[in-house]
Amino acid sequence: MDANHHVIDPREHVNEEPRNDLFDLMNGFFGMLTFMFVIFFGMVIVKFIAG
Template sequence: MDANTHVTDPREHINEEPRNDLFDLMNGFFGMLTFMAVIFFGMVIVKFIAG
């Protein structure tokens, strides 16, 4: 019983695109920090305008 199967080594990572994980982490961190800073200063401005 011989099946026509093509087995590839899973360590080849042929479907992965090369990425820099540290750059992705820093990009996400500083992006979220910037987003939160914009929200914070926006809320401070709203507080001073409202009251």
């Protein structure tokens, strides 16, 4: 039985990039909100043209 396993300690965070999580959250929230507003007003325009 081989006991020479290369165990990686998950506390090292070797692949983690330094990012601002709050800025990422706000960016995603306002990006999705903007996308939903575009879809909403696009559907309103389609309704008035078709109706």
